[in-house]
Amino acid sequence: MNRRKTPSRGTSPATKISHQPPRLLIVHIAVPSWADICPNLCEALQNFFSIACSLKGPSRMSLFSLYTVQNQQECVLPFVQVRGNFIRLQACISELQMLQVEGCHRPPHALLPLAVKDGLQQFKQYSSHMASSAAQPCTPLEITVLTSLPGKEVVKELEEGLKDINLLSVRRLQVVEVTKGIHGCTDWPSPTEEPSSDESSILEADVVLETLDNDVVSMEVFFKAWLHNSETDQENIHLFLTPQSLPPSSRVKDHPICLKCDLQERFLSPSLLPGTADGVSRIDDPKGDISTLYQMASLSSDSPYKLQVVKALTSNGICESLTYGLPFILRPTSCWQLDWDELETNQQHFHALCHCLLKRNWLLLARGEPLIPRHNQNLPACSFYVITPSHSLTLLVKLVATRELMLPGFFPLLSENPPEDSLKVIESTLDSLDLGLTYNPLHVGSHLYSRLSSAHAKPQGRLYTSCASRGLRKGGQLKTSRVRATVVPLPVAPAPRRALKMTEARKAPSVTSLPSDLEEECPPQT
Template sequence: MDNKKGPMSSYNSGNLVFWSSSFPRQPARVLIVEALPPWWSETFSVLCDALENVLSLACSLDGPCRIPLLSLYAVSRQQECLLPFVQVRGNLARLHSCVEELRSIPAEGCIRGAARVGDLLQQAVLDSLQQFKQYIRHRSTGNYGSNNASVEVTIVTSQAGHRIVRQLETGLKDSDLVSLKRLLVVQVFGGGDWSQDSHSPEATQTEDSLMLGTEVDLQQVENNVFAMETVLKAWLQEQGGDAEHLHLLLPSSSDSPLPVCLKCDMQERLISPALVPVTPSLGVKTESIQNFLPVVRGNQSPAPQRLKVVKVLHADGVCESVLYGLPLVIRPTTCWRLDWDEMETNSSLFHALCHTLRSRDLFLLLQVESDRSAAAGSGVYSHYILQSSSSLSLLLKPVVSRELLLPCSLLVSNQEPAPSALHTVQGCLSQLDEEFVLNPLLLSSNLYQHLRSRGLQAPPRYPYRSASPGLQSAAAKRGQQPQTLESPRQPVSRHLRQPQTRQLGSNTRVRATVAPLPSSYVGPPPAKASRPALSFLSGSRRAPTQHKEQDDDSDSVPTL
């Protein structure tokens, strides 16, 4: 896949989606599931539902390939490879059957010892690494080349997480782990088991005993679908890490004349709805009013979009990172079809809503009203935030839903920053001008100059075209450009086209492709004219027959 740009889905194929060049370096994924009773009876439905949800999204996304390869192992009474390495995109049917096979593993039976579980998980890790090496060796000339020669292994278990990590660290210490980029152990907790293992003595000893040459993490999650989706959706995020993404430049401080550079990484907060091929779109097409209104057929006027208020939100509880798309300004209607009383009542209610939301610092959560004609469960519902403003208007913004939300765990620090760093940053910010109101009129993006420079360098959209090479040479001798602008759909009497297959001799006169307005000229009409041709002589005399072809060749169109 091209690592710079790619077309969107068919419903929005006129645009292009651009992505980072590090997406082609996404690692292959291996999921190893411990499916031992009795814990498997409590976790299998949660894990399988979450896995099916994430895979259905990953298989359907346009843009960059976020999960290039996937393999699935199940450790129950024995280690079993349910899915060898396969490509994820466009392979939903095969992945769905694999999830159903995982769901069908028996949840009842005897309990194996913890030591035996560790051995089976270790063997599954080694087998997946060997399988990945074989896949790379046979597909090195294909789409998955040497730039992607890394794999991440995720182990989902209900055993004590720290004990599993210690067993894996001991068993894999002498193995070849060159292609293993990361090993993640996910411990699934029940309702009352959350705090037992996290405060055990093994929890404090494991951090110092990891001697592998790769990264090993332990993540503890609750036994619910959303928590498992959060773990699996980390596969959809960019896994580059070869270089920092962003340099944030602050004005130079008093200590150094150079600007202060903060090196940062960027992280996606949500999957862009533009990459999801659904109809209707999830509110991403808000570039104009027509994009927001429902689609109608023929010359019918579109029906009003119906948004149902479902919740009242406090403004300080809305995070801007979950909003996307272009906002739309909502104001009272001025439709001439309404009578004056109805319009006045509508404006009064709109004013009361704006005042209430602004005075109480509230937002409204809206949902597109479902189509009654659609089958149950087949529609896609978009959500919006309605925000009040100081004027008599509201602001409508699309808000992301749970399906497209990516994991984002940012640390909240209660400690004071270092005094030296605080002094440097405050010194940098003190050199900037301070404004109390953001005025977009003071912001210039150099767009006009860029468009002007680009337009002058681009070739004309409808270039001048000469009728023949003879006309080009004649115009070149006169030092002029041929005035023969190509104009489609011209009438035959005003735009006479001549065949260009005939070679013009040196004595042949050059003919214009566009005839002037008829004044006193009474030459012969075009060949397709229905009325008889007129003669240059009197009406009783005719031109000689043997000169007819010559006259048609030389005088059918006036010369320049």
Template sequence: MDNRKRPAGSSNSGSLVFWSSSFQWQPARVLIVEALPPWWSQTCTVLCDALDNFLSLACSLDGPCRIPLLSLYAVSRQQECLLPFVQLRGNFARLHSCVEELRSIPGEGCIRGAARGGDLLRQAVLDSLQQFRHTNAGSQTRNNLSVEVTVVTSQPGRGTVHQLERGLRDADLMSLKRLLVVQIDISSCDKVATCSLMTSYSLMLGTEVDLQQVANSVVAVEMVLKAWLQERGGDREHLHLLLPKCQSEPTYALCVKCDMQERQISPALIPVASSLGVKTESVQDFLPATKMSANQSPPPQRLKAIKVLRADGVCESVLYGLPLVIRPTTCWQLDWDEMETNHGLFHALCHTLRSRDLFLLLQVESPQKSTAGGSGVYPHYVLQPSPSLSLLLRPVVSRELLLPISLPVSAQDPPPNAMQTVQVGRTFVLSNQITDAARGI
């Protein structure tokens, strides 16, 4: 890939962040919110809070532009464009004002049938496409060749899809890459995003239409919006996994072609990211940055336990940075009795966590508002027990930086011919020779 490097920001002066230029082909985004009573009164706060949180993060991200343009429409008693296409970076004040305008739409009253709402949704989609064509025609880069439209509704999603399907059947949809209808299930308030219904339709050749059902919670709606931050390329595979014939032969028998997906937003792209544990190469990287005189030492970092986690419930994909080994202090300034008591407490903590197969989730105590800049992201860590008298401290990504991921769990065995190719025969891909060689790594 064509990589380039730039400073990560004023908070990380002297360090460099690498990123790919593949984000230049990200589509423009249109969000159409169906704010019809009486459902709007139950979803307004959830959706607007999720939008505020998401825009706060997206506007403060350094690195490549993940959302080149964003437009917002509201469909209530009439269809209204609350936000023409704008760039996100540097526009949070305007975007926040737009969210507050959306929040002010009344949730009480009556409407004259669902058909009227369907007509307004159709018109909002067509207006957004016309606005995009006009905006893209005046663009100097001409990189934004497509647009994705997301319709958020609390009405039955299948009915909304069918209304849009009928209304857009004869429309010019060449610039529409994807149409996503998100149904907020007002009967569900789970904090986990639910994708119990994901159905694909087709309006015309080249246009993908999906229906997604999510819980009526801020976290669930945030995950729908965060999907916009993921790289949407697909013109070529990302990774070739080469498997050799055997250890003694340099040639390769198999090439497994793969795609890669981000699981989290790098904390290095957040302003004042040094407080988020991006660098854990040394103890000094972990200690808080404070102004001290030459003869002073930095104060200890204070982490408070906020939750107990089951060890088998922590996925490695949410951890980042280098781990630090934690052991009981041997500081000479402590008297012998205090040191012995502290050693016993540390031993008891290690034993309790290890015997019960538990981790501790930690957060920096009383984070200052300035610590996270404008993103509202604070540092968290996972404390893991080890067989020795020690603990392992690893940075863990916070909820704000997690990206959505949906990986299918296969209950079926692989095709017999594929198993034959990988395991046996002349390819000898996963032979004992390779296994033995791996033990020495």
């Protein structure tokens, strides 16, 4: 674990989904790989924004801007609010899709840092304008450079071009190298190796280098990571392992075991999207449970949600028909306000808990502390959860029914042997089915993207036609009518030199693998 404690840059005292960072995407275009990347990138962006612009509840993504870098750097889309702007974003994607480049060249080295500078200037100007009218200032900017060139070379280019720029308003600078499925001349000569000592590292922002496969689903998954709650100002959950029912003398003396956890969605709630009620019915969870906590995370919260373990259960000791609502993932917290020693100890205890539960084949039953304050001596209803371990460093938590919610059910047991004729018919039918080892949701589509896109386009079809017409070809050439980044240059303060924190290239998860967080979910026992 890194021993450096990262300071928070202008973040609020409580975890808030609504304070997600603005995003600047810079598409670093080089041919001939652009012809392979462009269709996948545009389709992935279209699918992503059909979801991001439709989500109800607290905002998952505030501002977005798009730049391209080829023979020149251009601002294809200045910073705009994402929610409610699908038509404008779709027109921007249409322009990107029609963009053509000629010749086998790579963009000049000075243009990529210039695009970052221009984007930063645009963001500063937008932020200063919004600061006077908005109650809450903009959070620091996240910049993503999408390129088909070698990622380490692009990092060196940014390092050299931004060495005198103050990047304190940049939360993270990310270089994403698209590597797989690109045909043509992609074997670029390697850059000259230079010492990577701290003395030669000069960027203020943290630099993350990743690789990404060139296919629609991989890019989709990458962009959807932007919808996760990325704040680290406060842990979300306190998981108390010592039962309160034990006498004080039997508990861990003066130090009850409490794991500090962050909460992560497993998937988006269908109730947050229009037109999905017929496919999945909305479940109105009682107030005061984890689902309510997460969906209402834009509200101020002075303390984390508390889960008190009540008892342990064997892994087959609960029927899956008794669980309801959305599943959530618990992880060891990454709250920056905790000391590194506490973070490391907390992670080790979390790891040990997962290991012990798997070894014993156990689940945990926990009670949630209601968020509703007590008044008039009336106790608010509380929720109960079943916690399942995983082979990854996560726990799966799901709501479980209580006595008040139960309806009577009488289910006859199976007799030992069904009728022979029926047995033969069903056996023959089952033999005709394709057998899969696991269920991978990334291989199953419900046409939701097209439905959401159509719903956005219908009321404002004329606006989209007008915006898209800017990209009409003239004489076989693309008419250049994009909005250029031409803000008045702001005085740039020289940044104090600090060691570049570069995270070595890590690969995005493969879209063909089963998501690991649910691999260990216990099977139905009805």
